[in-house]
Amino acid sequence: MSIRDFHLRTALCLGAALTIAAVTGGATAAPAPATPPSSTTTTPFSTPNTDGCPQKIRPPAPIDESEVPSPGEPTPSALPVPSPPLGGARMGECGVVIPKGAPPVPQDISATAWLVSDLDTGEVLAAKDPHGRYRPASTIKVLLATVALRKLDLNKVVTGTQEDANVDGTKVGIGPGGRYTNRQLMQALIMASGNDAAHAIAAQLGGDAGAVAQMNELAKSLHALDTRTASPSGLDGPGMSTSAYDLTVLFREAMSIPLFAELVHTEEVDFPGYPKSPENPDDKDHPGFPIGNDNHLLYEYEGAIGGKTGFTDDARQTFVAAAERDGRRLAVTLLKADVKPLRPFLQAARLLDYGFALPKGADVGQLPDSSTKPSKTGAVLASPPPKDTDQEVQASAEDNDRSGTRTLLVVGGIVLVLALLLGARRRNKSRY
Known part of the structure; x- marks a missing residue:
């Protein structure tokens, strides 16, 4: 040659x-480098360990200044820890809590705390750190919705303000001068998690402080004693706290309201626009637009009823939802989760599968009794959402x-x- x-x-x-290396994802062996590279060992994923009850008294330390009290305002003290624990003796455990003889729980769960329950009977089927205290993020909008749906006239027309449009975080797109019914604001709050919608709703409940006071009063009346709301929208604030047990209680109460059960299961609705600004000659009218439900479990899990998502830097991923199978309706709650190894709605799906596989009567605790039972939606499986x-x-x-x-x-x-x-x-x- x-x-x-x-x-x-x-x-x-x-x-x-x-070419082969690219097609096979780099599986082809490469020549060893002349100089050994620096260590890049990746720590394998492991579910956060809560056996030592690290969050028994308060949520993890914040990573930013979102919970620093305003000047002149005191730092909230920790909420008292009920004794005995609400829901039964096993609800006082901090690690994984499952029925005797039950199979191991799914492994790919990054949620630090979670709970699976029967939506109708209130039985707790399985949990992890059920009364550990964490931040709820936007899942606390479930509590705001419950207050508002019972107090506001849903046909009343509200005019959007610049203050609504200026709120921090996720916004649905309320604009100054726009005209919205309270029903449309509820759609924006529950489906699209609009903080601007939360602001417009709270304004009718006495402002942020008035709405927060009513939310905390309702939580206390429902025996959700790990819960303290600091903002109507779920943005982190001084003293913000909930638990997997409490959030399940709040969601179950909200699901007793037929319109809430309808809205969390709604795929998409049209939302109004708002007029051009008279102060800006270059502005144009802002037309209406469709809003979709941001709960992916609704689209990708057979029998999904609906739920609520949440995220802040301190709370991380939070999630609460429900599904029905063979006439049995289960709820699942996740707190302080991450998007890996599975996205939160997929972690919820794993835990729902686990709960549905348990025999009836296998439980580890009980949610507080409710005077009303959730209303079945009877809705069909929705189609995939337009965007992530x-x-x-x-x-x-x-x-x-x-x-x-x-x-x-x-x-x-x-x-x-x-x-x-x-x-x-x-x-x-x-x-x-």
Whole structure:
């Protein structure tokens, strides 16, 4: 074999190897580097351990200044810890709590605390750190919705304000001068988690402070004693707290209101726009637009009834939802979860599957008695949503980056092979 042929064959092998490595996801072994790289060992995922009751008294320390009291305001003291624990003796445990003889719980759960219950009987089927205290994020809108649905005239028309539009966090798109019924504000609050909708609703309940006071009063009346609301929307604030047990209680109470049960199961509705600003001559009218439900379990889990999502930097991912199978309706709550190893709605699906597989009568605790029973929606499975939420886009972007890298390697390998073949052909022509 000539040297020219040897180099050509070597180059062809290199190009093919690049292509194969890209197609197989890099499974082809690579030559060992001359200098060992620095350590990049990744710690395997493990479910957070709560056996030592780290959150028995208060939520984890905040990572930002969102819970610093305003000047002149005192720092809220920790809520008292009820003794004996509400819901039964086993609800006082801090690790995983399952019925005797039950199989192990799913492993790919990043939620620090969670609870699975029967929505109708109130039986707690399984839990992890059920009374541990965490932040609720936007799942606390379940409590605001319960207060508002029982006190506000849903046909009343409210005019949007600049203060509504200026709120922090997730917004549905309320604009100054827009005209919205309270029913539409409730749709924006429950389906799209609009903090601007929460502000417009709270304004009718005595402002943020008045709404928060009524939310805390209702939580206390429901024996949700790990719960203290600091904002109507779920934005973190001084003293904010809930537990997996409490959030399940609050969701169960909300589901006793037929309109709430309807709204959490609604896929999409049209939301009003708002007029152009008279102070800005370049502004134009803002037309209405559709809003979709941000709960992906509703679209991707058979029998899903509905639920509520939440996220802040301190609370991390929070989630509460319910599903029905063979006439049995279960609820699931997640607190302080992450988007890995599974997105929160998929973790919820795993836990719901676990709960449905348990025999009836297998329980570890009991939610407080309710004078009303949740109303069945009778709705059919919805179609997939049009787009992902911000957090899920962030998670899926990593998958897209890996896919794009493979594509570039495939193309690069093919181009290298073709270029080398063309170069070899030209050299052959020049020699002869």
